[in-house]
Amino acid sequence: MLTPQIAIFLILAAVAVAGAVSLILQRHPIHSALSLIVVMVALAGLYLLQGAEFIAAVQIIVYAGAIMVLFVFVIMLLNAGEEERTNLSRMARFVGVPLSVVFLAEVAFSIGRATSRLSAAAVTTVSTRELSSLLFRDYVFPFELTSFLILIALLGALVLARREGTD
Amino acid sequence: MNELAAQHPLLVVSLPKIVILLFVLLTALAYLTWFERKVVAHIQSRWGPYRVGPHGLLQPLADGVKFLFKEDVTPAAADKFAYFLAPFLALSLAITSIAVIPFGPKQLTIFGQTTPLGIANLNIGLLILFAITSLGVYGVALAGWSSNSKYPLLGGLRSSAQMVSYELALTMSVVGVVLMAGTFNLSELVTSQDGFYWGIVPRWNLIATPMPQILGLILFFVAAVAETNRAPFDLAEAESELVAGFHTEYSSFKFAMFFMAEYSSMITVSCLATILFFGGWLSPFPQTRLFGWTHFIPAAAFAAAGLALVAHGVRYLTLFGRVVLPVLGIALCGLAILCGQPGVIDFVQGPFWFLLKIMVFLFIYVWVRGTLPRFRYDQLMNFGWKVLLPFSILNVVATSLAIVLAQK
Numbered sequence: 061m062l063t064p065q066i067a068i069f070l071i072l073a074a075v076a077v078a079g080a081v082s083l084i085l086q087r088h089p090i091h092s093a094l095s096l097i098v099v100m101v102a103l104a105g106l107y108l109l110q111g112a113e114f115i116a117a118v119q120i121i122v123y124a125g126a127i128m129v130l131f132v133f134v135i136m137l138l139n140a141g142e143e144e145r146t147n148l149s150r151m152a153r154f155v156g157v158p159l160s161v162v163f164l165a166e167v168a169f170s171i172g173r174a175t176s177r178l179s180a181a182a183v184t185t186v187s188t189r190e191l192s193s194l195l196f197r198d199y200v201f202p203f204e205l206t207s208f209l210i211l212i213a214l215l216g217a218l219v220l221a222r223r224e225g226t227d
Numbered sequence: 228m229n230e231l232a233a234q235h236p237l238l239v240v241s242l243p244k245i246v247i248l249l250f251v252l253l254t255a256l257a258y259l260t261w262f263e264r265k266v267v268a269h270i271q272s273r274w275g276p277y278r279v280g281p282h283g284l285l286q287p288l289a290d291g292v293k294f295l296f297k298e299d300v301t302p303a304a305a306d307k308f309a310y311f312l313a314p315f316l317a318l319s320l321a322i323t324s325i326a327v328i329p330f331g332p333k334q335l336t337i338f339g340q341t342t343p344l345g346i347a348n349l350n351i352g353l354l355i356l357f358a359i360t361s362l363g364v365y366g367v368a369l370a371g372w373s374s375n376s377k378y379p380l381l382g383g384l385r386s387s388a389q390m391v392s393y394e395l396a397l398t399m400s401v402v403g404v405v406l407m408a409g410t411f412n413l414s415e416l417v418t419s420q421d422g423f424y425w426g427i428v429p430r431w432n433l434i435a436t437p438m439p440q441i442l443g444l445i446l447f448f449v450a451a452v453a454e455t456n457r458a459p460f461d462l463a464e465a466e467s468e469l470v471a472g473f474h475t476e477y478s479s480f481k482f483a484m485f486f487m488a489e490y491s492s493m494i495t496v497s498c499l500a501t502i503l504f505f506g507g508w509l510s511p512f513p514q515t516r517l518f519g520w521t522h523f524i525p526a527a528a529f530a531a532a533g534l535a536l537v538a539h540g541v542r543y544l545t546l547f548g549r550v551v552l553p554v555l556g557i558a559l560c561g562l563a564i565l566c567g568q569p570g571v572i573d574f575v576q577g578p579f580w581f582l583l584k585i586m587v588f589l590f591i592y593v594w595v596r597g598t599l600p601r602f603r604y605d606q607l608m609n610f611g612w613k614v615l616l617p618f619s620i621l622n623v624v625a626t627s628l629a630i631v632l633a634q635k
Contacts (some may be wrong), residue, residue, distance in 0.1 A: 090306070094309070094369075124358075125394070136383065136384055151430060188350070220268070
């Protein structure tokens with residue numbers, strides 16, 4: 061029973077997982093960053109599939125369009141080269157693979173147990189209007205508090221980045 | 228056929244629309260280069276392209292052929308994957324963004340399926356547009372980095388910093404318009420500007436109550452020129468300092484792809500400025516009996532242009548021009564007759580005014596390029612962060628206040 065929705069979901073999910081795997085496997089930081097962008101755009105597609113248009117657009121604008129641009133910018137600015145293999149990263153291959161398999165199994169098990177008790181949720185499109193009235197009316201205090209936190213982090217970064225002696 | 232259309236609307240209705248729009252857009256891109264060269268030439272008291280075809284009209288074709296047949300050089304030290312990806316990314320993103328633009332109010336009916344004039348009518352059209360443009364920076368950044376060469380890297384760094392900085396002002400400058408219309412849907416943004424003050428002045432967002440968005444328009448256009456890396460903000464490719472900036476190492480059709488991406492974003496920005504501030508496809512004249520004659524403006528404009536072209540063409544320098552220009556003129560007259568037909572006349576109103584407004588913006592783009600000197604980099608950053616951004620925030624605050632006061 062392959063409806064278009066399921067087909068699109070499978071394609072996007074495959075792209076997201078492939079991007080995530082490629083992110084780990086790529087040796088060059090720029091290629092890793094590009095893989096991460098692929099993951100984010102695929103996630104935006106998944107949000108869209110769930111009817112969350114606004115979140116999908118914001119996902120691309122903020123994560124893919126702003127944050128990852130800064131990542132790429134810094135990598136370009138520092139001209140970071142390919143990562144080198146050290147003794148520690150060889151060890152990671154022997155310990156990391158079994159650990160990640162265990163972790164994946166754990167996640168799959170708990171998701172499987174949780175979803176067996178859930179019924180399929182109806183996909184409803186959440187309009188931007190509803191979302192914004194939730195954010196700016198019902199949850200305005202936590203929302204503003206979060207932005208305040210981000211502002212503090214920003215100021216902290218500014219203070220740390222400023223050189224000693226300059227005003 | 229109707230049944231097929233009902234079963235597969237995507238295949239029968241959307242696909243032809245996409246193909247037609249792509250064809251029109253690519254032709255428009257080609258002739259936009261001709262238009263720019265002509266206008267800049269006349270600003271500088273030159274003739275511009277004149278030799279290839281009458282008035283250089285076949286110049287874009289010659290350029291295209293040249294791009295295709297040039298040797299495609301890849302630098303030996305380039306990062307091959309990113310080097311190939313960058314122009315592809317730049318062009319495909321620039322072209323994709325045109326898909327959400329509505330070109331007119333009329334619904335087309337193809338094989339019993341009604342469909343909007345434009346490819347997609349989305350609830351969050353404006354946001355999707357910004358999402359796509361915000362990804363456009365990767366084309367430039369990757370091109371600069373992957374060439375593995377000094378000047379491209381500097382150009383790429385410059386323009387990614389520039390595009391990230393000006394994107395803020397660009398997004399903030401349209402918030403005023405969105406607040407007044409209360410929607411992100413581009414079609415609804417246009418219809419919200421329908422109506423007239425005192426029965427004569429159009430209610431476009433530029434001059435609409437409660438808060439005319441003149442400041443918004445200026446901020447939007449300046450930020451958009453910077454966002455599309457055009458003069459006077461073309462520091463990414465400042466030829467006096469950086470050879471050609473981020474695309475120095477690109478040749479042949481890969482270079483052409485960057486070129487086309489730049490012109491395509493110009494068209495998108497002009498469309499957006501028209502939709503947001505100038506009432507999109509809405510006619511500047513009220514639809515009353517007194518102004519009934521304005522329905523014939525498209526037909527009259529095409530007829531006048533066609534007749535002028537015929538009159539000019541028969542006296543042209545070359546024999547080739549004496550054939551081609553009158554034929555073009557007669558074709559325009561034919562279009563004029565078609566636009567005067569009942570049924571067609573209502574349909575062409577929207578697209579006609581929309582295209583006219585877009586062309587005004589494209590002219591301003593070229594005009595600015597032909598007259599203003601390039602910014603220095605520190606001036607650019609100061610201007611973006613210390614002038615554009617504060618003013619765009621001011622615009623948001625003032626508009627919100629005006630709306631709240633008007634509701635009381």
